[in-house]
Amino acid sequence: MVKQVRAQVTRDTIVDGAAQVFGRRGYGLASIADIAEAAGVTKGALYFHFPSKDELARAVIDEQHRRTMDAAGVVVAEGRPGLETMVLLSAVLARQLLTDPVVQAGIRLTTDVASLDDPVTGPYRDWLHTAERLFRQAVEEGDLRADLDPALLSRVVVASYTGVQLVSETFSHRADLLQRVRELWIVLLPGILASDRRDALGGLPELIR
């Protein structure tokens, strides 16, 4: 039992070290030696837990996605209207991207297309599913145009958000991320809000702080 706890602690330490190195160098340039050093473990201990760099990267993505979905779950559970929830989720992920090295690394690895043996699509699928459900709810609640296709809108929003955070990282190391996410909604909302909700909900981007 103590052994198991110790193994879990070592594993967590390695994932944190891997996140530091992947976040800074990307998948291809990260080395096992650098990760072992960042985690303060031997290469032997590292290989015992993660036999390949690919598995290490997937562990970082899994841990990032777990943290992000946990934080998202808290917001969803508050039971706000679907559109407001979706705007708040975009802020939750942005704040994690600003503060949590594991989230920074996980998102970076997820967008590091095809460096892994198979591209990682699971987190995208979860986000597409969540967004589609919330947009469908928002149509039912009368906040979004009744003729919108929630699946199509979720594809556009998830992909656009992916680009917004990537370009923000490129230009400002994410210093402008909250403002750029706000701008995405400022452009999107007038075209998707139901016409009788434009005045009431046009200020939603201001929730992103």
Next chain:
Amino acid sequence: MVKQVRAQVTRDTIVDGAAQVFGRRGYGLASIADIAEAAGVTKGALYFHFPSKDELARAVIDEQHRRTMDAAGVVVAEGRPGLETMVLLSAVLARQLLTDPVVQAGIRLTTDVASLDDPVTGPYRDWLHTAERLFRQAVEEGDLRADLDPALLSRVVVASYTGVQLVSETFSHRADLLQRVRELWIVLLPGILASDRRDALGGLPELIR
């Protein structure tokens, strides 16, 4: 003179080989040996032209961006209205992404944040500039809402497009790219078109083929 021509041919061959390898493996995992082999030159010849992997990657991005801007320039020169031109440019880049290995590699390297010593922002800046100019023209032409901020809109569109092509690569190796670019405009247009142009211009996404 003959020597210069020969050197240019070798250089172009290396850039093509580098594009193959970077496009498949990303920056970090691409090796100089693989690139020399793909280009059919010795490692010595390769180092003579490009002393580092960083310089090779930048040469691929430069060549990609030159090809993209050349193709964009042809469309801009046709003198269509600003918004129609912008939609057509999004299709031009998508078609290059579907067919040209140098463009595929250049865009991938550009989004491979921070793997290079400095992130590459030049191509983004050119697109932001072009988009802002065309959106401003579209406001003046009465196609876009008069209260739109063309700079803000260009930031959102360039970043969103970046994400759309990245997610398309992740999910389908770009097989669905044209449809996803069409969907981006389908979502954006209702919110940015001037109200009296919605019927006339709502079909613009159909230009993307």
